[in-house]
Amino acid sequence: MNEYWTPRVDAARNAAMGDVSIEDLPIRSNETSNAYSVRFNGVGDYPLYAYLHVPKTDGPHVPIFQAPGYGSVVAVPPFERRSTYVVLALCHRGQRLSNSRYSAAYPGLLTDGLPGEDSYVWGDIVSDCITAVQILLQQPNIDTSRLAITGGDLAYITASLTDGVHALQTGALMFADIDHRTKGDPDYPLAEFNDFKRSHAESWDEARATLANFDPAELADGVDANKVLFSTGAGEKAYYDQLANRLPGETTVNVNLGKGHLDHITQEDWLADACGVNKGPAHYPWSS
């Protein structure tokens, strides 16, 4: 871990020692799992919210940290996950339900606070994730040796900065290969980097140095999960193959078929196999 991350990880872990409020959330509980609202403070005493889902079956259960994606809304975890795993789904600072002090803009969040290392908001966002993982690990009736983390950049970065991760399911990393992928006219959110370059050309070198702290290649040495799945498009397979070669765990690079149902099955089957559990019931086609 480098000079940038060490103090941030320490602060994030300390934040997890603070008060945590866990309240029943009956509206999102169902026949297979109970739902809870989790409230705690991240670094800087920032108030955060997360969904916690606990299966009604006997434990201990595999804990999953479902890292937030790039968007204002954090979805309630899928039915089959809630039925099988203890799932914590965090709303990081700026997302809905964690936006009492700061509301993220889309587009805007990806470059918010650049160019400075200390002002770039993603340092605190990653800290929120690290704090949330520690709170997940404090929950009763879980098998902490099988911690799984799923999601995009925040899953990968959190796994890199967290010891003892068993399974990491990730892909479509925004911070990957930025210099190459921002050439031409990329779609948002990557286009945010080009907007920044165009309007703050004199600051791009400093911004680029800050962004290196989030570069998957720079963080690869910290990713020591036992099992890793990268899901990717065919055009980016070579990048993920290279990344996979640097990880010590059993790593799979799966090229998505572009058929959402099959790709979803591949990912959920991999997760169940990696964690040694039976996959939850399919929720469509549903036969109650």
Next chain:
Amino acid sequence: MTSRDPSEFVSSVRKPDDFDEYWQATEAETLAVPLNPRLQPVPLRSTPDVEVFEARYDSYGGLEIAGWYCRPRNFEGQLPGYLFVPGYVSEPKLPTDLAMRGYAAFSAAPRNKLRSNGVFNPGYPGLLTHNIDKRTEYGYRGFYMDAIRAFDFLSGLDEVDSSRICVQGGSQGGALTLLVASLRADQVACASAGAPYLCSMMDSASLTRSYPYEEINDFLRLHPDREDAVRDALDLHDIHNFVDRIECPIIVNIGLMDDVCPPETGFAVFSQIGSQDKKLYTYEDCAHDSGSGVGHDKVMQSFLDGHLNPVAL
């Protein structure tokens, strides 16, 4: 898992007797609020090729609604218009790519979306069940009108050729596409609706356990006594009941394993569309992506460009 043929599904949606009257009154109430369209340049997001504007207008109940408007920086004459309507949880895209294709593009952020949620903000989950058992106070009443007024905003711009405007979106955007094509049937030139949501809503909740429809199951689990009232409110707002008015050329795409918007409901709503020039694209083994990963985006682009003839930059 059971064997199934979603094309044989029969929707349980019924059309309330006061459906047309209700929506005429809702639209009249909406039109009584001056649109008051505003455009503010956004230099940060503008490029040498595309100008970006933050858009604002007033809608049902007097709420201020936001959007993004993009157009080619250099053009001659009038541009074809492209209304993009958003999905349920995603923020409206900034449609610079559509401007690059030669469109005057408007991306609407109906109430509850960021920048349009100062007054109405039930959140996600939350919007689908906001006042779901109160038929005239249901959250989608105003939301639908925001989409209609987004079309009016775009069609009212001087640089837009009002005879060449399309509507497009997926999921909730697919629903709003069908809605706008229905309530502006004499003005929409063509439309493309993907994986349409808000169709056969009560049926959908029984077909899947995925959100957003799971919100309905959540609500009824806590309030089983409200089921009749919920069905009544949803019938009054179900897209299934609008689409017989559609006249324009239209394509619809669905994934045959879509757990979010079950394909049964896509087949059902497609069968109701009034236009004679309609085509349904079905994609095996696709879910809510509804073919976007296997080439449907090109099909859609070709269909819309073929009708509207934009001049790409």
